[in-house]
Amino acid sequence: MEYKNIWVLVEKQNEGIHPVVFELLSKGRSLKEALGERLIAVFFGKLKDRDKAELERYGAEEILAIHIDEGMDENHELLAELACMAVEEERPQIILAGATINGRTLMPLIAVQLKTGLTADCTELRIDKDREILLQTRPAFGGNIMATIECADSKPQMATVRPHVFKMKKTRDPVKAKVKSKRYSPVMRRTVRVLETIAQEEKMDITRTDIIVSGGRGLGKADGFELIGELSRKLGGMVGASRGAVDLGWISHAHQVGQTGRTVSPKLYVACGISGAVQHLAGMKGSETIIAINEDPDATIFEAADYGIVGDLYDIIPRILKEMESSGRA
Ligand SMILES: Cc1cc2nc3c(=O)[nH]c(=O)nc-3n(C[C@H](O)[C@H](O)[C@H](O)COP(=O)(O)OP(=O)(O)OC[C@H]3O[C@@H](n4cnc5c(N)ncnc54)[C@H](O)[C@@H]3O)c2cc1C
Numbered sequence: 001m002e003y004k005n006i007w008v009l010v011e012k013q014n015e016g017i018h019p020v021v022f023e024l025l026s027k028g029r030s031l032k033e034a035l036g037e038r039l040i041a042v043f044f045g046k047l048k049d050r051d052k053a054e055l056e057r058y059g060a061e062e063i064l065a066i067h068i069d070e071g072m073d074e075n076h077e078l079l080a081e082l083a084c085m086a087v088e089e090e091r092p093q094i095i096l097a098g099a100t101i102n103g104r105t106l107m108p109l110i111a112v113q114l115k116t117g118l119t120a121d122c123t124e125l126r127i128d129k130d131r132e133i134l135l136q137t138r139p140a141f142g143g144n145i146m147a148t149i150e151c152a153d154s155k156p157q158m159a160t161v162r163p164h165v166f167k168m169k170k171t172r173d174p175v176k177a178k179v180k181s182k183r184y185s186p187v188m189r190r191t192v193r194v195l196e197t198i199a200q201e202e203k204m205d206i207t208r209t210d211i212i213v214s215g216g217r218g219l220g221k222a223d224g225f226e227l228i229g230e231l232s233r234k235l236g237g238m239v240g241a242s243r244g245a246v247d248l249g250w251i252s253h254a255h256q257v258g259q260t261g262r263t264v265s266p267k268l269y270v271a272c273g274i275s276g277a278v279q280h281l282a283g284m285k286g287s288e289t290i291i292a293i294n295e296d297p298d299a300t301i302f303e304a305a306d307y308g309i310v311g312d313l314y315d316i317i318p319r320i321l322k323e324m325e326s327s328g329r330a
């Protein structure tokens with residue numbers, strides 16, 4: 001039996017579905033069109049009408065609802081075993097999941113059991129139509145190059161993608177997804193038991209804002225973040241930073257944008273005194289509008305920017321603030 005169709009594993013969050021699932025379904029639509037196959041959401045446990053409607057809105061054409069007996073621990077080992085049983089039967093060509101803590105734990109367990117490959121933290125996914133292969137791009141060799149990885153000899157092809165890498169887009173014409181219910185009898189391997197789930201405290205989270213003003217080494221000193229903070233406050237956003245600035249101890253890691261920081265996709269990203277290293281771009285290139293302020297007209301950041309201002313940020317930013325004030329926007 002040949003391998004076909006694209007699966008997106010559904011991760012639950014609180015009472016609903018984790019947003020990364022909708023991002024993966026949005027991307028999955030273009031992948032399945034390239035392959036001429038179906039996009040299937042794989043849901044573990046009891047599927048509610050609201051969950052079904054949401055999955056349909058982002059393009060799921062079919063939902064594989066895998067039953068979990070009441071009282072069973074929904075631990076990663078159990079989910080991996082159930083997923084593998086479903087794979088043996090349904091033979092998906094591609095399996096995608098979010099590179100969240102759960103996705104990063106579950107996907108390797110599945111890949112090992114199926115003896116197939118897995119590419120973690122992809123920043124782009126494409127299809128080679130001639131060979132029907134998933135091209136999985138991610139930073140490699142210490143983040144200095146972007147490598148495109150193929151899993152050509154074994155199936156399914158598996159990849160995880162961090163939240164915010166792909167845009168969440170509702171489909172214009174949602175279809176009523178066919179629900180296929182599956183019940184398997186796993187041999188429960190209780191290596192890990194969840195005793196209690198404690199909700200994480202709300203922390204400063206730069207992935208949850210529409211506007212980010214980021215500062216880099218070009219600030220020249222830690223105090224420069226006061227100016228960045230002022231602009232971000234006036235715009236109603238949050239402060240981001242390059243690793244260059246974080247490594248100098250000017251601001252905490254929670255603010256770092258990039259490959260080893262957070263991946264963000266705000267409506268507006270203002271990069272001040274940031275050169276535009278590939279590892280920084282990996283974390284913000286999905287922003288809707290990018291403005292760069294840099295005194296070097298050849299800085300790489302200008303290649304990614306929609307608007308570029310060449311000049312000293314200590315001259316430019318106060319002028320922007322003054323302009324906002326005089327036009328009543330601050
Ligand atoms: C494995 C790995 C992971 C990494 N992960 C990340 C990551 O997650 N995020 C990240 O950002 N980096 C990351 N890096 C580091 C990255 O390669 C760069 O070193 C870093 O992004 C540089 O930070 P920067 O742009 O602030 O500093 P610089 O590259 O030093 O750039 C400073 C810029 O400021 C400009 N400038 C100077 N003075 C002024 C002024 N007064 N006004 C206006 N412009 C001015 C300069 O022209 C220059 O372009 C990673 C590197 C590796 C190897």
